[in-house]
Amino acid sequence: MKRFFLSLTCLILVSTAAFAGKDKAITVDQLPQTARQFIKEYFAAIEVSYAKMESEVFDKSYEVILVNGCKVEFDKKGEWTDVDCKYSEVPAGIVPQKIQEFITKNQPSAKVIEIDRDSRDYELKLDNRVELKFDLKENFMGYDD
Amino acid sequence: MKLIYRVISRISVALLILMAVWATAFYFIIIDEINDETDDTLEDYSEHIITRALAGEELPSVDNGTNNTYYICEVNREHAIEHEGVRYSEDMIYIESKGETEPARILKTIFRDSLNRYYELTVAIPTIEKEDLQETILSWIVTLYLILLFVIIGLNAWILYRSFKPMYSLLRWLDRFSVGKQLEPLNNDAKITEFRKLNDAVLRSARRNVEVYEQQKVFIGHASHEMQTPLAICQNRLELLVNNADVTESQLEEIIKIKHTLDHIIKLNKTLLLLTKIENDQFPDQKEIVVNDLLKKLIDDYSEVYTYQNISVSFIENAVVKVRMNDVLASVLFGNLLKNAFAHNHKDGRVEVLITSNGVEFSNTAELGELDSSQIFTRFYQGAKKEGFTGLGLTLAASICKLYGIGIRYNYKEKEHHFNLTVPKI
Known part of the structure; x- marks a missing residue:
């Protein structure tokens, strides 16, 4: 009985420690192929400042900081989930066609500084502090406050 | 717990x-x-x-x-x-x-x-x-x-307390229950199946116990009663036989032996009958009895009977004890205890009867060792078989005590038997 409780406690402690997520520095070569391809394509001239991998129990994610201050995040397959260029501009081509068209039409003078996608939607931040939301089929869903 | x-x-x-x-x-x-x-x-x-x-x-x-x-x-x-x-x-x-x-x-x-x-x-x-x-x-x-x-x-x-309520009430009922007494109604409306079953089982077994007990009592009563007449006839016939001139010396000896045995049986039967009567509450009339006077008379009688044993008797009266009971049963009770004190004694022994405000104590020097206090009041218990004793004397005493709420206790110290009677105050 007591041993059972003891092992239960250990299990809980171990699992929470695992949940806490561990950051680990990696080199560019350790990134998934797709992620390396993405960086080469859109940030050709820019070097990587540092990259790290965050492991959780069932998931892994990668984060790359580039020397120009941009931050790119990838999921475990190497697909990008977030491109954050707060101090410059998200390189052309990353923002999907339909969304780009919508922005050019409605916010002609604004630059996209961050784009984030997940399993539900796209979220974009413009340098004029406007935030936009699009569904996965790139249809405009609304402004975000 | x-x-x-x-x-x-x-x-x-x-x-x-x-x-x-x-x-x-x-x-x-x-x-x-x-x-x-x-x-x-x-x-x-x-x-x-x-x-x-x-x-x-x-x-x-x-x-x-x-x-x-x-x-x-x-x-x-x-x-x-x-x-x-x-x-x-x-x-x-x-x-x-x-x-x-x-x-x-x-x-x-x-x-x-x-x-x-x-x-x-x-x-x-x-x-x-x-x-x-x-x-x-x-x-x-x-x-x-x-x-x-x-x-x-x-x-x-x-x-838990709420859930076990029916069980506790059943236990209290069981505490009050005793065979030979009127069966109390069991008011225990348990909604729980287990408790209801338990109630039923206990009630059924209690009823059965009471029934069997009653039957037994009636049977013993009838048996003793029915045996009285044939036993008396036997006794008479034997007496006739003794008086018959045709009987030889050796036959006479045998007849006298048979008569002794028959006397014992008759005594036993009488005692059993008395016991049954007591347990059936057939001595309804009561009167106030001064225990001191009764004992004085009994002691005189028994001292005379047992003079050949040379037993010294001391009768100490520290109080006057009165008790409400049937006078026949009173003499049976005190007589039995006193007789035991004399009979189960050795030569040159001692009998002491002490009356205090609480009750009466009979002490006597023991002929044989200690008696088994857990068995002493049950029927036919005899420490060692003794000629002329039925083994029912103390049972009889205990039944009478129970009937009138008198406490009876036995203990053995310094080679003496002590019987303590605690008489309720009136």
Whole structure:
């Protein structure tokens, strides 16, 4: 009985420690192929400042900081989930066609500084502090406050 | 130990262990989460500074009043490669805004700029607040733990007590129940199937016991009664036979032996009949009897009968004891005890009858050893078989005592039998 409780406690402690997520520095070569391809394509001239991998129990994610201050995040397959260029501009081509068209039409003078996608939607931040939301089929869903 | 206390104590022990484990686990999980959150904050802070630094933006002021501190220094390539990535540590740091050194959680990140220079960024968050938080969490967990424990134990006790009510009422009924007495109605409306079954079973068995007991009593009564006449006839016939001139000497001897045995049987039968009558409550008329007078008369009689034993008798009257009972039964009771005192005595022995305000004590020097006090009042118990005794004398005495609520107790000390009668006050 007591041993059972003891092992239960250990299990809980171990699992929470695992949940806490561990950051680990990696080199560019350790990134998934797709992620390396993405960086080469859109940030050709820019070097990587540092990259790290965050492991959780069932998931892994990668984060790359580039020397120009941009931050790119990838999921475990190497697909990008977030491109954050707060101090410059998200390189052309990353923002999907339909969304780009919508922005050019409605916010002609604004630059996209961050784009984030997940399993539900796209979220974009413009340098004029406007935030936009699009569904996965790139249809405009609304402004975000 | 009552069932309810046993259950509660077991639940308490189980809960104590379970809750202790739970509280410990909960505490560590929370603390871990706090550490994790602190690290996340550090990471965000560090990333914010790095991206700004890399983008060439103005860095936030070091002294921003939040106690969070950071500094960037350039490091050489070797150091950077050796300490690549991120490092967490706990250390003392100097907080400029406060001018104090305080414990802090520190994150060091190595990064590179476009000119291939390596930098190390150190960010730190003081852990003082974290310690406060930990203390608060700990104290609240302990409080919650105690409250829960008491509430659960209290609830359990209450629920168990409520649930077991029918059982306790059944037990109380059983305590009151005794064979030979009128069966009380069992008012126990249990809604629980198990308790209802238990009630039924107990009631059925009690009824059966009473029934069997009654039958037995009636049977013994009838048997003794029916035997009276044939026994008397036998006795008469034997007497006739003795007076017959044709009987030879040796035949006469045999006849006398038979007569002795028959006398014993008749005595036994009479006693049994008396017992049955007492138990059937067939001596309804009572009157006040002065025990002192009765005993004085009985002692005179028995001293005379047993003069050949040369027994010294002392009769001490410290009080006058009166008792309300049937006069026949009173003489049977005191007579029996007194007779025992004389009969189960050795030559030149001693009999003492002591009357106090509580009752009467009969003491006599013992002929044989101690009697078995657990068996002494049951039928046909005799320490050692003795000619002329039925083994029913004390049973008879006990039945009479029971009928009138007189306490009877036997003990043996210093080679003497002591019979104590506790007479209820009237």
